[in-house]
Amino acid sequence: MVEKRVASGDVNAMRNLACHYSRGDMGLPQNYKKAMKLWLRAGELGCAMAYNNLGASYEIGRGVVRDEKKANHYYALAAMGGNAMARHNLGAAEYNAGNMNRAVQHWMISSAAGLDDSLSAVRKCFMHGYATKDDFEKALRAHKDAKDEMKSEQRDAAVAASAQIDD
Numbered sequence: 001m002v003e004k005r006v007a008s009g010d011v012n013a014m015r016n017l018a019c020h021y022s023r024g025d026m027g028l029p030q031n032y033k034k035a036m037k038l039w040l041r042a043g044e045l046g047c048a049m050a051y052n053n054l055g056a057s058y059e060i061g062r063g064v065v066r067d068e069k070k071a072n073h074y075y076a077l078a079a080m081g082g083n084a085m086a087r088h089n090l091g092a093a094e095y096n097a098g099n100m101n102r103a104v105q106h107w108m109i110s111s112a113a114g115l116d117d118s119l120s121a122v123r124k125c126f127m128h129g130y131a132t133k134d135d136f137e138k139a140l141r142a143h144k145d146a147k148d149e150m151k152s153e154q155r156d157a158a159v160a161a162s163a164q165i166d167d
Contacts, residue, residue, distance in 0.1 A: 021034045032064070048081025087106050104122060
């Protein structure tokens with residue numbers, strides 16, 4: 001069934017199948033070559049998360065030769081597609097390269113998408129003098145707004161019900 005969805009151009013099916021090949025689970029053999037091919041195809045069809053997965057593979061050398069330039073290329077494509085984690089990863093790359101202003105800008109964008117790690121990174125940059133108080137306040141407000149927007153009564157009820165089951 002998944003193969004049919006992949007053949008019909010379903011990017012989520014492509015990305016998921018690629019993840020299974022990458023991990024070697026769900027009865028599939030670990031096959032990084034297939035995973036990379038599927039992630040690339042899904043990315044080209046508009047799946048930002050697939051591009052983020054490609055970036056991560058190149059960043060850590062999972063199934064490919066480690067290549068920071070390619071990692072950042074795929075992270076940039078994913079970030080342009082709206083993937084907050086890829087934007088965070090670009091911030092980390094800029095930070096590691098000593099480009100503090102660019103790092104802060106990336107982290108401010110991803111913290112505005114509700115990413116906790118990005119808000120923490122902006123906070124650390126503020127504490128070390130790489131970000132202004134205004135930058136940190138903007139990031140904090142935008143992060144709170146994103147978190148508030150994600151709240152739902154149904155999600156809160158599900159979390160509460162799950163906690164009762166665990167007790």
